[in-house]
Amino acid sequence: MATPPLFSHSLFTLPFSHATDFTELADNCERFVEGLVECHDPVEKLAICARLSACLALLQPTLTEPVPQHLQASLTVETLPTRSPLFEPEPDQMGRYCQLLTHLLMSKTLSDEMERVAGDLLQDLVGYFADTLKAPRWLKTEDGVMVL
Template identity: 70%
Template structure:
């Protein structure tokens, strides 16, 4: 189902700046990209890309800063969570990611800095892709061979 947004939609007016907590910036990024992949309107896509880019740019420098005191309680748990964030794309999707990055680098349309970042990402993704494709899929047990 395609998400229909309008420029009055709250995602286009959500306030954020360099004082916004990194947790809120991360939430904003997730909301922007979720709407972006469902959006069909070119102008709205551009606006969402701009919002996402701005939010990512504000988020990046916060990664090396200490966690603010007022956020520590919300990031503290008594028990380990049952689920951890993981990156588990399907093999065909991962292959498409690698191919897209390769094509971007072949087009030579990226700045030197962006080309370096894309190259680093491509290296990580291709390594992960290769390891995923070569990973064991079955285990020999006393009961026979079982699927992992």
């Protein structure tokens, strides 16, 4: 079976620009990451990374702007959701994330700006990792010890 041409893939034709709403940019970022994880072709991976980077670059300045009027209704609810976004990787995965960032910083391939960002991320992740590992796991009660 022939491989489809590189730019016929929907990720490469997904339109976005500086006028795209932040919610749509966030959706696009998720699509790009999903495509990146599923992709095995190095050229396509690089192209998807470039699209993700461009989308993130457009998304970043919108984070400090007020929510546009036309999006306020879609972000307003009558009852709070039962689930909130959480970041709860397994400890072994968190350890791999920290190790990857450490190796990336040691490689000295990042610009000074990106090195600072990676260092900040590593600091936050290692702090979270350490807090998670040192968190209580059992609770003493009148009935004995309970697993948390």
